[in-house]
Amino acid sequence: MxxxxxxxxxxxSFVSAAPSARTSxxxxxxxxxPPRDWxxxxxxxxxHKIELKIGLPQxxxxxxxxxxxxxxxxxxxxxxxxxxxxxxxxxVAPHPESLELVTEWLASHGIGEQDITRSSAQDWMTITxxxxxxxxxxxxxxxxxxxTTSGESIVRTTSYSLPIHLxxxxxxxxxxxxxxxLKSFKSTIHRFDKETGQIVxxxxxxxxxxxxxxxxxxxxxxxxxxxxxxxxxxxDITPSATINNSFGITGYLDQFANFQDLQSFYAVxxxxxxxxxxxxxxxxxxxxxxxxxxxxxxxxxxIEFGFGITFPINGTFxxxxxxxxxxxxxxxxxxxxxxxxxWLDFILAQEEIPLVITTSxxxxxxxxxxxxxxxxxxxxxxxxxxxxxxxDGDPDPATQTCITNDGTNKTEFLPLFPAxxxxxxxxxxxxxxxxxxxxxxxxxxSNYFSRPAYxxxxxxxxxxxxxNGTFAGLFNPNGRAIPDVAAQADNFQVVIGGETGxxxxxxxxxxxxxxxxxxxxxxxxxxxxxxxxxxxxxFYSTAISGFNDITSGNAPGCGTEGFNATxxxxxxxxxxxPDVGKLISLVTAI
Ligand SMILES: *[C@@H]1O[C@H](CO)[C@@H](O)[C@H](O)[C@H]1NC(C)=O
Ligand SMILES: *[C@@H]1O[C@H](CO)[C@@H](O)[C@H](O)[C@H]1NC(C)=O
Ligand SMILES: *[C@@H]1O[C@H](CO)[C@@H](O)[C@H](O)[C@H]1NC(C)=O
Ligand SMILES: *[C@@H]1O[C@H](CO)[C@@H](O)[C@H](O)[C@H]1NC(C)=O
Ligand SMILES: *[C@@H]1O[C@H](CO)[C@@H](O)[C@H](O)[C@H]1NC(C)=O
Ligand SMILES: *[C@@H]1O[C@H](CO)[C@@H](O)[C@H](O)[C@H]1NC(C)=O
Ligand SMILES: *[C@@H]1O[C@H](CO)[C@@H](O)[C@H](O)[C@H]1NC(C)=O
Ligand SMILES: *[C@@H]1O[C@H](CO)[C@@H](O)[C@H](O)[C@H]1NC(C)=O
Ligand SMILES: *[C@@H]1O[C@H](CO)[C@@H](O)[C@H](O)[C@H]1NC(C)=O
Numbered sequence: 001m002x003x004x005x006x007x008x009x010x011x012x013s014f015v016s017a018a019p020s021a022r023t024s025x026x027x028x029x030x031x032x033x034p035p036r037d038w039x040x041x042x043x044x045x046x047x048h049k050i051e052l053k054i055g056l057p058q059x060x061x062x063x064x065x066x067x068x069x070x071x072x073x074x075x076x077x078x079x080x081x082x083x084x085x086x087x088x089x090x091x092v093a094p095h096p097e098s099l100e101l102v103t104e105w106l107a108s109h110g111i112g113e114q115d116i117t118r119s120s121a122q123d124w125m126t127i128t129x130x131x132x133x134x135x136x137x138x139x140x141x142x143x144x145x146x147x148t149t150s151g152e153s154i155v156r157t158t159s160y161s162l163p164i165h166l167x168x169x170x171x172x173x174x175x176x177x178x179x180x181x182l183k184s185f186k187s188t189i190h191r192f193d194k195e196t197g198q199i200v201x202x203x204x205x206x207x208x209x210x211x212x213x214x215x216x217x218x219x220x221x222x223x224x225x226x227x228x229x230x231x232x233x234x235x236d237i238t239p240s241a242t243i244n245n246s247f248g249i250t251g252y253l254d255q256f257a258n259f260q261d262l263q264s265f266y267a268v269x270x271x272x273x274x275x276x277x278x279x280x281x282x283x284x285x286x287x288x289x290x291x292x293x294x295x296x297x298x299x300x301x302x303i304e305f306g307f308g309i310t311f312p313i314n315g316t317f318x319x320x321x322x323x324x325x326x327x328x329x330x331x332x333x334x335x336x337x338x339x340x341x342x343w344l345d346f347i348l349a350q351e352e353i354p355l356v357i358t359t360s361x362x363x364x365x366x367x368x369x370x371x372x373x374x375x376x377x378x379x380x381x382x383x384x385x386x387x388x389x390x391x392d393g394d395p396d397p398a399t400q401t402c403i404t405n406d407g408t409n410k411t412e413f414l415p416l417f418p419a420x421x422x423x424x425x426x427x428x429x430x431x432x433x434x435x436x437x438x439x440x441x442x443x444x445x446s447n448y449f450s451r452p453a454y455x456x457x458x459x460x461x462x463x464x465x466x467x468n469g470t471f472a473g474l475f476n477p478n479g480r481a482i483p484d485v486a487a488q489a490d491n492f493q494v495v496i497g498g499e500t501g502x503x504x505x506x507x508x509x510x511x512x513x514x515x516x517x518x519x520x521x522x523x524x525x526x527x528x529x530x531x532x533x534x535x536x537x538x539f540y541s542t543a544i545s546g547f548n549d550i551t552s553g554n555a556p557g558c559g560t561e562g563f564n565a566t567x568x569x570x571x572x573x574x575x576x577x578p579d580v581g582k583l584i585s586l587v588t589a590i
Contacts, residue, residue: 022104026139026161029170032177034158035367036403037148044142044155046132053341054125055171055375056094056102064091068381068423069454072534074542074590080530085351088382089121098169105166109137120349121382131155138162138176145179154179172371174341180367180417207433220433222502223492225269225308228512231433231488234309234580239522241312245531247518248316248354249306249511250343252361255296256289257303257317264495265304270311278307278315284342286319295497302360302511304494309515313522316354318343344379353383355521355531358514360507365417366404370448377421377449381534402558413444413475413558419482420446425535426482427513428573429489429506430550435577436565437553438489441506443563443571445479454537455481458544458569465566474558484536486550486573487513516580523584532587539575542590546583547576 058064070078083091099122106116106127117126131142138160146153160176207215213235219227229235239245251257259277266273280288299317307315320343347353365373402414419426429441451459459481490504521531532538539547550573555562563571 022101022163022165023108024163024165027164027167029138029160029162029167029173030177030369030371031159032179032369034145034156035179035364038145038154038156038179039148041144041146041153044131044144046130046135048131048155049128050131050134050142050155050175051126051128052134052173052175053345054102054127054173055372056098056123056125056169057171058092058123058378059095060091060093061378061381064088064378064381067091068534069537072537073454074538074587079590080533082530082533085120092121092123092378092382094123095169101166101169105137105163109133119345124345126345138173140176172369172375174369174372177369178367178372180364215433221491223488223490223508225305228305228309228488228516231435232516232578232580233582234516234519237519237523237580237584239310239313239519240526243522243525245313245518245522245525246316246352246354246356247306247310247313247515248318248357249299249302250357250359250361251286251288251296251299251302251317251319252343253296253298254287254294255299256287256294256319257299258292258295258497259290260292261295261300261495261498262303262307264498264500265300265308268495268500269304269493270308273308273311276311278303278317281316281318283318283320283346285321287321288317288319292497297494297496297503298360298507300496301492301494301503301508302358305492305508306358306511306515309512310518313518314354318347318357320346341376344376344383348379348382356514356517357383358510359418360505360510362416362418364414365420365446365448366414368417373417373421373448376418377423380418380421380423383423413471413562415444415446415479415482416442417448420449420480422449422452422480422536423534425484425513425539426574427506427510428483428486429504429509430486430553430573430577431488431490431504435488435548435550437486437550437555437572438504438506439553439555440504441483441486441489441509441553441555441572442557443481443483443555443574445475445477445481445571447476447479449480451478451480452536454540455484455569458540458575461568462566462570471560471563474560481569481571483571483574484539485513485547485575486577487516488577513578516578516583519580520583520587523588527588529588529590538587543583543586544575546579546586548579549576 067083070076071081071083073079102125111127111129115127118124135141140157140160142155142157144153145156155175156179157176160173162170207217207220213230213233215230216227219231257280263274282288303317418424428443429438430436431438463477487509489506489509491502492504492508494501494503517532517535524531549567550565551567552565553572554564555572565572569575
């Protein structure tokens, strides 16, 4: 039986190979050490189908990056002159030779144009093939890998090869070596306590926030939309419903956003917004089941605070399919376990996208191979905007998450992706009034991305006063430093599945921060100015005085006390929390 099959396969490829097809011998393209909590479970079924995404090089990416920094730099004459989708696509388009060679290689494996889905910039090709075909194409062997603590399974390999003549024409092929588990940054210490669902004031004296505004005493223990508006000096800001502003929230992992919960939340916290709704966009077949018991805590937290802060700005919730545990024995590609890239693919193909998008999901940078992280990050540069929540969101014991998977088992602080991407705004967390760093506000330094120029001065200033030698070898001081900014992250009063309670995690900080950015965009649009686009170069320069510096607290991890929040930028709270009123004056004067 087996010999008959291989004979047939041989015949097929023989017949369909174009006579002119170039061939060359295989050479390893990428090899990784599996993260220590993944173990081989069994052979992959040869018939199991996988959806392979092939990333072609973008030879002009440096030009895109130059444009991005120019239009995002408030001191540049091109500030705010965002590029159109077509302009961006023309820049990131692959070389015609790459397109030709890769298409020809696919054809030699019987994969024709009708089997290929191409991204609108032509820089990604997606095909669905059985494992046995992928193994031949990539001269590799896939296995079913099991995650030791969660029991999740995925079909992956630790190394793959390509014919030598294709090495310069393909950046990445995934899923091959990616072991990322997309996680929500709702912290492990999150509480959803029905008992403490009411507002408890510690005293009746109004509190004074870092920016000097008066805050209700209850906000120290129970955070509401009103609290956040007070704390961040945005109480008097009413966005326009008619200007073309927009705000988006991503959801993954079957985190469904519940309309009824949102209404219950609005009734208590944002009465003006009662009966207003948001648009749901399904990506790759993502669902949004409205059964109350299916309401996602992360999704509900994100929409309640995100849309609550931004009402009446048009809101969109993107629900992307893909939910572990994945059952790898099915012959259908129901789950590629790369929902993140599915979303990016989708969003980059849209004519219109929200002006601010927040995401509260990610994984340890090291579980995403460098080549793939760089391509996904390049996608964020294309978007020119994004909000990556950064957090110590890993549910595994600290002893495991602090160990490298580069084969040496070194102990290291592990940064998170996509927060570590320099084209994303990473948001850390604070707690209480006056604000201090919350102990789960993870920050740090990327091992993949070097420090971008926009944060050079701020991060160098941090190191000036950093006790030299501290944590030596535990982090890469030259890496992209995170977070960029911070916002409140704990004790958020939410309604989930019909119940009121408190919840926290750095995932609370990203929709909050992004929501206020939408209010700042509102002021820009009202003034006839373009929206802000990619935020970081602005934040580290012209807008730097629009942040409340958070100078106490620290984020323990890896058996250490971690970094401290300090005067100026620090790797726990970044530049600090927003003073929206001040930021608006600063950014409407550019
Ligand atoms: C807020 O709570 C924290 C922690 O319990 C406390 O240290 C701080 O003094 C409180 N702030 C005010 C203004 O009471
Ligand atoms: C808001 O979204 C709705 C539905 O997509 C659309 O019809 C409307 O024009 C949008 N309004 C603005 C001001 O963008
Ligand atoms: C909003 O966008 C629509 C369609 O692009 C346009 O016709 C309209 O003039 C815009 N409105 C404002 C206030 O900019
Ligand atoms: C919301 O809609 C319901 C049902 O249509 C209506 O009874 C209620 O008065 C509305 N509430 C507000 C505040 O508009
Ligand atoms: C929604 O979830 C419920 C409860 O799990 C389930 O019974 C129902 O079939 C789901 N509906 C859809 C449309 O998937
Ligand atoms: C690193 O840890 C893995 C998994 O525990 C083990 O198999 C490997 O031998 C270790 N490598 C070194 C260099 O200690
Ligand atoms: C640490 O070293 C840097 C450069 O090597 C220096 O600028 C800085 O002042 C030193 N910091 C302290 C606290 O000594
Ligand atoms: C953090 O601050 C504490 C108290 O001032 C100090 O002992 C510790 O050395 C600091 N840690 C770092 C990493 O700067
Ligand atoms: C709050 O914002 C207003 C502008 O809306 C500004 O004038 C004021 O200084 C800000 N307040 C504080 C305490 O920063």
